[in-house]
Amino acid sequence: MEIPDPRVAMWSPACQAVALLLGPYAEVVLHDAGRDRVLAIWNPMTRREPGDPSLLGELDQLQPSAHDVFGPYEKLLADGRRLSSVSAVLRDADGQPSAVLCINLDRTPLDQAAALLAGFAAPSVPRPEPLFEQDWTERVHQVIGSYVRTRGRPVERLGREDRLAVLAELDQAGIFAVRRAVPVVAGALRASRSTVYALLAELKAPRNQP
Amino acid sequence: MEIPDPRVAMWSPACQAVALLLGPYAEVVLHDAGRDRVLAIWNPMTRREPGDPSLLGELDQLQPSAHDVFGPYEKLLADGRRLSSVSAVLRDADGQPSAVLCINLDRTPLDQAAALLAGFAAPSVPRPEPLFEQDWTERVHQVIGSYVRTRGRPVERLGREDRLAVLAELDQAGIFAVRRAVPVVAGALRASRSTVYALLAELKAPRNQP
DNA sequence: TCCATTCTGGACATACAGTCCAGACATGGA
DNA sequence: TCCATGTCTGGACTGTATGTCCAGAATGGA
Numbered sequence: 001m002e003i004p005d006p007r008v009a010m011w012s013p014a015c016q017a018v019a020l021l022l023g024p025y026a027e028v029v030l031h032d033a034g035r036d037r038v039l040a041i042w043n044p045m046t047r048r049e050p051g052d053p054s055l056l057g058e059l060d061q062l063q064p065s066a067h068d069v070f071g072p073y074e075k076l077l078a079d080g081r082r083l084s085s086v087s088a089v090l091r092d093a094d095g096q097p098s099a100v101l102c103i104n105l106d107r108t109p110l111d112q113a114a115a116l117l118a119g120f121a122a123p124s125v126p127r128p129e130p131l132f133e134q135d136w137t138e139r140v141h142q143v144i145g146s147y148v149r150t151r152g153r154p155v156e157r158l159g160r161e162d163r164l165a166v167l168a169e170l171d172q173a174g175i176f177a178v179r180r181a182v183p184v185v186a187g188a189l190r191a192s193r194s195t196v197y198a199l200l201a202e203l204k205a206p207r208n209q210p
Numbered sequence: 211m212e213i214p215d216p217r218v219a220m221w222s223p224a225c226q227a228v229a230l231l232l233g234p235y236a237e238v239v240l241h242d243a244g245r246d247r248v249l250a251i252w253n254p255m256t257r258r259e260p261g262d263p264s265l266l267g268e269l270d271q272l273q274p275s276a277h278d279v280f281g282p283y284e285k286l287l288a289d290g291r292r293l294s295s296v297s298a299v300l301r302d303a304d305g306q307p308s309a310v311l312c313i314n315l316d317r318t319p320l321d322q323a324a325a326l327l328a329g330f331a332a333p334s335v336p337r338p339e340p341l342f343e344q345d346w347t348e349r350v351h352q353v354i355g356s357y358v359r360t361r362g363r364p365v366e367r368l369g370r371e372d373r374l375a376v377l378a379e380l381d382q383a384g385i386f387a388v389r390r391a392v393p394v395v396a397g398a399l400r401a402s403r404s405t406v407y408a409l410l411a412e413l414k415a416p417r418n419q420p
Numbered sequence: 421t422c423c424a425t426t427c428t429g430g431a432c433a434t435a436c437a438g439t440c441c442a443g444a445c446a447t448g449g450a
Numbered sequence: 451t452c453c454a455t456g457t458c459t460g461g462a463c464t465g466t467a468t469g470t471c472c473a474g475a476a477t478g479g480a
Contacts, residue, residue, distance in 0.1 A: 006303065013278035013298035014224055014311050021282050021296040021313055068223035072231050086231040088223035093216065093303055101224050103231055136387070160426070177346070179389050179437090180467075192428045197469060370457075389468090392437075402459050407438055 007032075007099045008040045011090060018103060019043050025109065031100040033089070039099060045081075045106060072105075081108045136178050140188050143169055155190050160199075163189055167199050176200070217242075217309045218250045221300060228313060229253045235319065241310040243299070249309060255293075255316065285314065292317050346388050353379055354398050365400050370409075373399055377409050386410070 008030060015028045019042035028042040038050050071086035083104045092098040147166050148155055158166070166189065175181050186196040218240060225238045229252035238252040248260050281296035293314045302308040357376050358365055368376070376399065385391050396406045 009305075010301060010303065011224075014221070014300060016279045017281070017296040017298035017311060017313060018228060020279065021294060021315055069226045069230065071227070084231060086227040088227035090224060091220060093220065095219075101227065103227060105231055177388055179387055182468075193468095194429075194470085195427055198427085201470090390436080403437095404439085404460075405458060408458090411438090 005032075005039055007090075007092075011099060011101065012040060015040065015042055015101065022105060025106045027102075027104040027106075029102040029104070031102065033097055033100045045083075045104065075104065081106050083107065136175060136181070137184055139173065140170065140175060140181075140185055143173065144188050155188075158189070163191065163195075164199055164203065167196070168203055171200070171203060215242075215249055217300075221309060221311065222250060225250065225252055225311065232315060235316045237314040237316075239312040239314070241312065243307055243310045255314065346385060346391070347394055349383065350380065350385060350391075350395055350398050353383065365398075368399070373401065373405075374409055374413065377406070378413055381410070381413060 011030055015030055019026060019028045022043075024043060026043060027045040029048070030039040030041070031037070032039050038048055040050055041048055068089040068091070069086065070088070072084045073086075075083040075085050084107050085102060085104045087103075088101045089097050090099045090101055144155065144166055147162070147169070148158070151158070151162060153162070167185070170176065170185060175185065182196055182200075183193055186193045189196065191199075221240055225240055229236060229238045232253075234253060236253060237255045239258070240249040240251070241247070242249050248258055250260055251258055278299040278301070279296065280298070282294045283296075285293040285295050294317050295312060295314045297313075298311045299307050300309045300311055354365065354376055357372070357379070358368070361368070361372060363372070377395070380386065380395060385395065392406055392410075393403055396403045399406065401409075
């Protein structure tokens with residue numbers, strides 16, 4: 001090791017906190033902008049080490065998204081991993097640029113999961129002419145169940161907004177064009193008929209609430 | 211706004227970078243540890259504002275995971291969201307504690323996605339959302355039109371048996387579970403409401419003909 | 421704890437579904 | 451042509467479903 005740099009001493013807790021929070025998927029790099037050298041690095045994703053060249057040249061061309069902050073922008077690693085990166089110019093007490101912080105988040109796992117989920121939802125059956133939806137009661141329960149599952153909260157604990165969302169979905173699905181639908185929905189939502197009508201009215205009149 | 215605090219000036223680029231990278235799911239808070247007050251906050255998830263009490267007391271009890279770094283530890287928001295949090299003690303050039311940085315990452319969406327992926331193999335398919343038959347009026351006309359075409363006779367000249375057949379088909383399709391369906395069908399069939407009801411009754415009671 | 425918001429069950433008004441019928445109409449046989 | 455027969459029709463009518471409203475209960479935050 002070399003003589004500890006005071007900038008590293010100053011910034012490393014923050015860097016380390018980020019590195020810890022984002023587990024193995026984020027690399028945090030502290031650069032000496034003046035000498036274009038890496039000062040310190042946490043969770044390195046490439047083999048860079050303190051003292052290596054920073055190659056920060058491109059930063060100059062970027063539009064800052066706020067004062068001294070750049071990104072998030074996309075980077076591509078040699079092995080194909082896609083990174084979301086942000087950079088921040090760190091200044092000392094005098095306001096002089098003293099270091100540059102870069103956080104590189106590997107979005108490959110997220111992208112993969114997203115692709116899986118998207119691919120799951122998208123290629124739906126091209127509608128083989130299924131006449132009318134026969135068992136709409138079942139559908140009501142499916143919609144509600146699905147909402148409850150993604151929300152991770154049982155029907156009894158759904159809040160006002162939740163029920164509004166569910167009703168919007170059901171309405172979208174045309175459920176309320178069906179005879180006797182409201183009482184069934186009310187029952188499934190564990191709400192009274194009155195409440196369902198009130199919420200439906202609110203959906204149809206999206207002005208505001210006093 | 212108040213007089214800008216030099217600590218905010220110094221740390222805000224780093225905070226903002228993190229806030230930008232993690233989109234709406236991370237809250238970044240800069241605390242004045244000495245006065246237990248919020249100095250600045252990005253992407254607030256609760257209604258805290260600069261000047262509000264920090265409530266950082268618990269930090270003392272935590273084991274640091276590195277020098278001046280705490281976490282990640284789990285927090286629970288009032289509404290049930292689960293957060294992964296890290297904190298870092300930030301020191302000034304003299305090595306004196308000057309502020310505390312907290313990053314709170316809402317892991318609810320990640321947990322939900324994980325749950326969805328985990329439960330993938332076993333549970334039933336959540337149905338891609340083929341929705342409900344929206345324009346059932348169109349469907350009525352299709353059915354009637356198709357019958358008329360195969361029969362080679364215009365609607366006006368359909369006989370009793372013909373209309374019975376068409377109604378049977380529409381009923382099969384569940385059309386009459388829809389509100390206001392009978393008048394529409396009557397109109398499309400060029401028959402009166404009464405007639406349609408009479409024919410439907412006949413369909414449901416296929417015993418004999420008076 | 422108190423206050424404010426939201427929900428609820430029931431009373432009520434209205435719209436709709438379904439029934440009934442007297443008469444209109446169409447057809448065909450005498 | 452007239453009548454007999456069967457069907458259709460508009461309209462009146464009833465009961466049920468739909469939708470509104472409100473006072474009081476429940477709920478949730480400060």
